[in-house]
Amino acid sequence: MKICVLVKEVPDAAVTKRIDPATGRLDRSGEKNLNPYDTHAIEAAMQLKEGGQLQVDEIVAITMGPESAVRALHKAVSLGADRSVHLTDEALAGSDVAATGYALAQTLKRENPDLVLLGQQSDDGECYTIGAVVADHLQAPSLTQVISIEVDGDVLRCERQAEYGYDTVEVELPAVISVGDAINEPRYPSLKAIMGAKKKPLETLSAADAGIDLSRVGAAGSQVECGSFKAPPAKAAGTIIEDEDTNETVEKIVAWLDERKLI
């Protein structure tokens, strides 16, 4: 079987994110990295492959993004993907979630995977929705915020992290599953894997190659438009209690909580 993992290049966690007021889009000029959540999706794919209960022949990393996104694919490959696909086209710039999901689904259709894995959110857009959009286009079941996957015969038994607790859900393949960071501890890529990443096959596709209807993508093809942006109201400075005498410190914390009727 084939697993496709959707990955994204995002601003590095260390970079302060800001909206470019001129374009209304995220300023992506600084250091970039592979979306950390996607590393968990790749690891999940690797664990399914290495677990031996499923016969995983191939793990394919797929991204949509500008030229620089090749780096995210190299990282994905160094973490275990066998090859990668880069969907890149000027016409795709400015796509919203619906347009991005459509474009990715078109790319996925060429691969016809048994399982699509992705991180539950991107570190920049934080939409949590791409998985569902992609699943809808592929007419496949969608599971989100999954923190464990177990193989049970033909079905995957997944645990979802929900606000009220955990859902245990069984799903048949093909399916689209977005994973949370609690699902696993991604491995460190080995040196050999890093150095070998550029030698693994990488296919570059234009929107036309992927059979994408240009009227449905890009800024023009997107329904969502960003209006104005406001910084969140500044928070009042917190209270710092220096721990000089632990008994006193505890008393102070208790008094503080008590004052606010929190205990």
Place this chain on the structure above:
Amino acid sequence: MSRDTAKVAVRPGDFLDIDHLLSDEERDIRDTVRAFVRDRVVPHVGEWFEAGTLPVELARELGALGLLGMHLEGYGCAGASATAYGLACMELEAGDSGVRSLVSVQGSLAMYAIWRWGSEEQKRHWLPRMAAGEVIGCFGLTEPDAGSDPASMRTRARRDGSDWILHGQKMWITNGSVADVAIVWARTDEGFRGFIVPKGAKGFTTQDIHGKLSLRASITSELLLDDVRLPADAMLPEATSLRGPLSCLNEARYGIVWGAAGAARACFEAALAYAKDRVAFGRPIAATQLQQSRLAHMALEVNRATLLALHLGRLKDAGRLAPEHVSLGKLGNVNAALDVARAARQVLGANGVTLEYPVIRHMSNLESVVTYEGTADVHALVVGGALTGIDAFR
């Protein structure tokens, strides 16, 4: 034509934007080692230092990452560039000099000795398992009475039929008692030769050196060789003079040039964070001119050391690195790192003398680093000799 530079923002962690001089692959390797050190070394190394140990399991983890003998080609080694190897050393030593020492001794001393001077058979037998961290190596050159002057060593090997009989004592040997195999250098009738001595060989014992107040997260031992009988194929066939061990040391020293920059960076980062946080006389100490001057000096030294290391790396990758270059680098960078560590230690006040912060650990480690692999004096003499054409050792 000058370009508009108004938009370039300076980052305290990489003041001169040295990152920009690295390739994507080099950055990826650096980031992986940095993450490993952050997760697997930094949280524990204070305890290891205090207990005076280094868990041997770490070797397997380092092996799985591909860091052991990473700059060697073939036999299970990653075949990375010298620059990539240097970057790894920098990140490892930003964690602790002891961890970097483990990797240096394994890859640049023990493995390199076999890789460069060993037979095909020896390479195939030892290197893959050493690269994986399944077999730990050590390197015995120094003796109680022969440090800077290895030519005065007393350890001898003599032929007995087709066998060799090895007799002598080695001192200050990193990984000595945990090693599965020792590369031991000895004087013979045919010049100085290297021998592969497996743990457990009859007459070969080790004794750990205790009471070290430096490089405590590293095991240092004495090797006692009491007429150890070795088969002919234990000898490294290609080495017949001190060029053998010195070539290995040159590899390891190159890594130290980078490692020292890493230790300095860790001290600088700790001092910068502390200075911004610590309030005295009603304001952060970072707001005082004296501390800013210290921080500026530290940043300068860290950046200068890193640039020097990177330059040597590029020279090495281009096949243009001379041992004298490495001597200049080790002399300059370890002294700079000591300087930064001592300044940082003062910034941290009383906290600077505890293991809760990395600074005094680095500061005391660097006292070993400035001594082993050629003391600063010895490297000054090498550079001086290259400058003047006059050998001042004797």
